[in-house]
Amino acid sequence: MNYPEDFDDLVLSNKAEFARLEPHVQVAYCIHQFEAEVNNGGFDQFFTNPTGEYVRETIQALTDIGATKTCNLLRRAVAIGFPGGYPADASVYESAFVGDGVEGLDPLDEEFYRYAEPLADLVNAYLARGI
Secondary structure, eight states: OOTTGGGTTOOOSSHHHHHTSOHHHHHHHHHHHHHHHHHHHHHHHHHHSGGGGGHHHHHHHHHHHTOHHHHHHHHHHHHHHOTTOSOSSGGGHHHHSOOTTOTTHHHHHHHHHTOSSOHHHHHHHHHHTTO
């Protein structure tokens, strides 16, 4: 498997489909969706689209590939977007998010765009390990 190309067409309609994926595919899927959403519309877009339901999985995926700086950036964005904490029931993420254009997320978007870590390289190294 090669990231991101092999994940461009992977579309899931619900978490049950996600759960049926192999663990290494789940990791690459989360990173791919995270990158696509943040690059297209910032953390606001990541949180307000269906990807907002995968915050915990994305944090774990970033941890799994060793992207500590990006993981910390996402954690900071979560703290701003969900000041009461990310909901225990991820399916209610939309009502827990404080709203589009949250002050404080724009600087984090800019920090993300600088790519402090080579996410594609980290995902491909993770996939090569066969985890």
